[in-house]
Amino acid sequence: MSASTRELAELSGPALDTMLTPDSIVVLPVGSVEHHGAHLPLATDLIMADEMSVRAVDAAADSGLDVWRLPPLAYTKSDEHDWAPGTFWIGADDLLATLRGIGRSLARTPARTLVFLNGHGGNVAPLAIALRELRRLHGLRTFALSVAVPSAPEESGLGIHGGWGETSLMMHLRPDLVAPEHFARAIPEGLSDYRRIGFAGASVQFGWLSDDFGCGGVLGDPTRADAATGERLAADFVRLAVESFEEISRFDPAGGGA
Structure with missing residues (x-):
């Protein structure tokens, strides 16, 4: 199938x-509007989800996949930044209700597959719940992938918010919104010394x-960020996303393996 647009709302x-x-396959970008320190815009996660979804969907369509994109969801679960002016967030229940409504609406179309393309770590848990609810309520095939940005070795695994990877990607996507004069290392001393307690992937989360x-409100070290690294991260993600869409297109949980 060919189309002049892959933007569902333009049809x-x-x-x-x-x-x-x-x-x-219908892709819903999911971002956030939240504090990212003095060096990055409030819309960082929204910009990453939005822009990377455009590139990924276009690349997938060019490879012959039937992939479409919905407009991005901006206001999501960012209550960890509620203390910071400029953070606009809704609760987990509100987000789940919104996702249920979007799934219900998609179920009224011929499409049966919904992919959340997420740019914000705080959305991971609610999206995981929504995957199962929309599967159960509407029989949709549901998936989620995230614009994951790595930590630099110097960040001790703590570059999760406004650090090297995220800042590099934004320097590639929207350099006009990045303020290098405010780059500063933000790694709490001793936090990486805990063997069990940590963020995603740790045996004990908190x-x-x-x-x-x-x-x-920043966790990471943007001082070595650069646009060339961001360009590489963007290309890596587009390649991963196209491969993911291809697997999604033929995924069968009952067997018929890859």
Whole structure:
């Protein structure tokens, strides 16, 4: 199938009903509007999810996959940054209700596959719940992938918010919104010494707010960030996303392995 646009909202209703099929994959970018320190814009996670979803969907369509993109979801679960002016967030229940509504709406179209393309770590848990709920409630095939940015070795695994990887990606995507004069290392001394307690992937996770660490709401070291690294990270993600969409297109949980 070919189309002049991969933006679902740019189609008319009758055109959507004709062009989408049960094999169509619909991608919903999910971002946030939240504090990212003095060097990055509030819309960092939204920009990453939005821009990378455009590139990934276009690349997947160029490879022959039937992939479409919904407009991004901006206001999500960012309560860990509630202390910081400029953070606009909704609760987990509100986010789940919104995702249920979007899934219900998609179920009224011929498409049967929904992919969340997430740019914000605080959304991971609610999205995981939504995957199962939309599967159960509407019979949709549901998936999630994230714009994951790595930590630099100098960040001791703590570059999770406004650090080297995220800042590098933003220097590639929107350099006009990055303020290098405000780059500062924000790694709490001793936090990486705990063997069990940590962030995603640790055997013991903990509840936290972004002002718990004494670093102005940033966790990471953007001082070595650069646009060339961001360009590489973007290309790596697009390649991973296209491979993921290809697997999603033929995924069968009952067998028929890859």
